[in-house]
Amino acid sequence: MSDPLSIAGSIAGIVQLSASVFQQVSKFIKDAKGAEKTVKDLADQTRNLSGVLQNLSLLASSLEQETSISAFKAHHLHACRQTPLAVGKRLDKPLSGFNEGSRREAVYRSLKWPFSVDDTKGLLAQIEGHQSTISLTLSIDTLESMLKCLEKQDSIIGSISLLNQKVERLTAIQTRIEYDEKRQKIIDYFMKVKPQVYLQTSSRLRQPLTGLWLTESNPTFWKWADLPRSGLWLSRIPGAGKTILSSMVIEKTLQKSSQSVAVAFFYCDYKNIDSQKLLNVLSTIAVQLGQQNHEAFGILEEYHAGLKSASGLNAEPEPKDLLDLILTIISVYAKVFIVLDGLDECGDNVAEVAEAIKFLFEASSSASIAVFSRDEPIIQDEFAAEFAHIEIAAHTEDLDIYIRAEMAHRRQPHNLSIQNPLFAEEIRHQLVNGAQGMFRWASCQLDYLCDPSTNRARREALTRKPLDGRLYFWEVGRCQDASSQRRGGGLY
Structure with a gap:
């Protein structure tokens, strides 16, 4: 497969989309009687948008070989995609009738431009705005690249690279308190599975535009993120990019983390038996929450000390005790996010893991929990009643831009x-x-x-x-x- 995961790959998909919409709009100009001038202007600007996007794609391809910043962020790409996507969807139906029906029917249908004059002008303004943003980006990034070539010094760039910002954010969960050797031993004891490895891998694989329909446009997700306590169950079919989406949700919640807002996440993996055990799921959640606040770590440290037997060896924690520990740590924070990916991959342990996660949700007044899994009866029984549900496979925007x-x-x-x-x-x-x-x-x-x-x-x-x-x-x-x-x- 090609590299559709890069900014350049994403832009290439939008180039194809805008070119397709240009052809659609042009057909109305050609076949509709009395087409408004704004329709022709819309076609012209859509064609121009495709052109500047092509230039941006070429520039992005060259800059992605460097550690350079791109001034053009994923949310800009999202906006550039949404406008032509909305136009294309509205034009599909009348054009389908034009292409498939009789000529007489087609002529009748072609007379109806599906947008009002004001709507058309609004779309025109949006596309012109996208062009302005891209044109500015082209000049900024070209100048940045040129300066780097001339001066051969990374110090010319006045801000941290996006990649470093991401790594800094992902590792912030481990760097808010000063660790000594004793504390590190406690962390290692509980962290039997390292979810950060899964998160970093998924983040590298994710296409910049993937999941924006969820985090930027979905009111169910917004509600989950904003309420002090809420549950969200996201189900999918195999191969629908579920883990990529869960990683994006994790990153989104990590941006909210602070001394009073904590984030914990876990990836269940059918290839990793350790990740399927309830004890490891709960231990990892507990230690992640414990690392993000001094008081929380004190609670974790006290619990760890109580596990020592008379011989001085650590006893195995009990799941029930870990649940109580997590609830105690949660009480330290104003808000806690917990994201669990791949619940259906826990093998014979699916039921007990699902039951434990539901217990945490019901027993806490400040935890928002998101669960990603297949739509299986045993999971549905646990979460369908109290968790809002989003069916991932029902959304095709990511798949469309990928194709x-x-x-x-x-x-x-x-x-x-x-x-x-x-x-x-x-x-x-x-x-x-x-x-x-x-x-x-x-x-x-x-x-x-x-x-x-x-x-x-x-x-x-x-x-x-x-x-x-x-x-x-x-x-x-x-x-x-x-x-x-x-x-x-x-x-x-």
């Missing part, structure tokens, strides 16, 4: 050369709808579409039905083997 970026990248080496733009759009629609939220399925299909040499053969490949759950993991393994032979591995 656009992949198709744009694969055209460059001509291994997916499609001269017919309408057929390219048909491929995108088929992949987005057929994947049912599974990134890996879409990647497999793109791999296969690269093999046929004709569009006829590619069209036949598109007729394959989406994989059901029984075949999914078998297909993933087969695709990974094929991908490794071609490009050396994949993402999900």
Whole structure:
């Protein structure tokens, strides 16, 4: 697979999106009688937006090889994507009727531009604003890169790199108190599984735009993050990028952490037996919360001292005692966030882990807990009543931008050369709808579409039905083997 995880890859996907919307709007200008001048202006500005985005993509590709800052952040990309995405969705229905219905019906439908004059002007203003932001970014980042080349000194850059900021934020959970050797031994005793390793890996893999539909646009998530106590259950099908999303939620909560707001997180991994044990889940949550406040660490230290037997050896803690410990530590803070990923991967321990997490939620008045898992009956029974529910697979924005970026990248080496733009759009629609939220399925299909040499053969490949759950993991393994032979591995 290509690298759709970079800023450049994300921008490439938006370039394809804006170009597609330009073609849609242009069709209204061509076929609709009395089209408003603002419609033509909208088409022109959308085309211009695609052009400046292409320049930004080229610049980002060069800057990503450096440790340079990019002045253009992910939320800017999100805004640039949302405007053409909204236009495209509104135009899909009338254009579908124009393309598929009779000519007489098409002419009738084409007369109806789906936006009011004011709405069209508003969209025009948004797109012009995006262009201004990007143009400014191009000048800033080009100057920054030029200065670095001329001076050969990183000190010219006056702020910390984004990567360093992220690492600093992720490690802040461990650096708020001054550790001595005794304290480090206590931390090592409880930290049987290191969730930071999983978080750092997922953060490296995440595409900059991934998950913004959740953290920036979803009122259910906002409510969970803002209320003093709330539960959130996010379910997904295999391959829907669940762990990537959970890591983004963790990072979002880490930004809120302080002396009075603590964050704990844990990744259950079917490949790591230690991560499936309730004792390790609770111990890790306890030690993370204990590290973020002096008073909290004192509680953890006192509990650890009580575990010593007469022989001086530490006794094994009991899950019930750990639950009481966590609740005591939570009481030190004004607010606590707990995020658990992959509950369904706990094997035979799913029920007891789910029950323990639910107990923490019910017994605390200041804990907001988010659980990521498959939609399995045993998990649903625990969380459906009291936790708000978000179905991850129901959201296709991340998948759509991923497929656009992949198709744009694969055209460059001509291994997916499609001269017919309408057929390219048909491929995108088929992949987005057929994947049912599974990134890996879409990647497999793109791999296969690269093999046929004709569009006829590619069209036949598109007729394959989406994989059901029984075949999914078998297909993933087969695709990974094929991908490794071609490009050396994949993402999900």
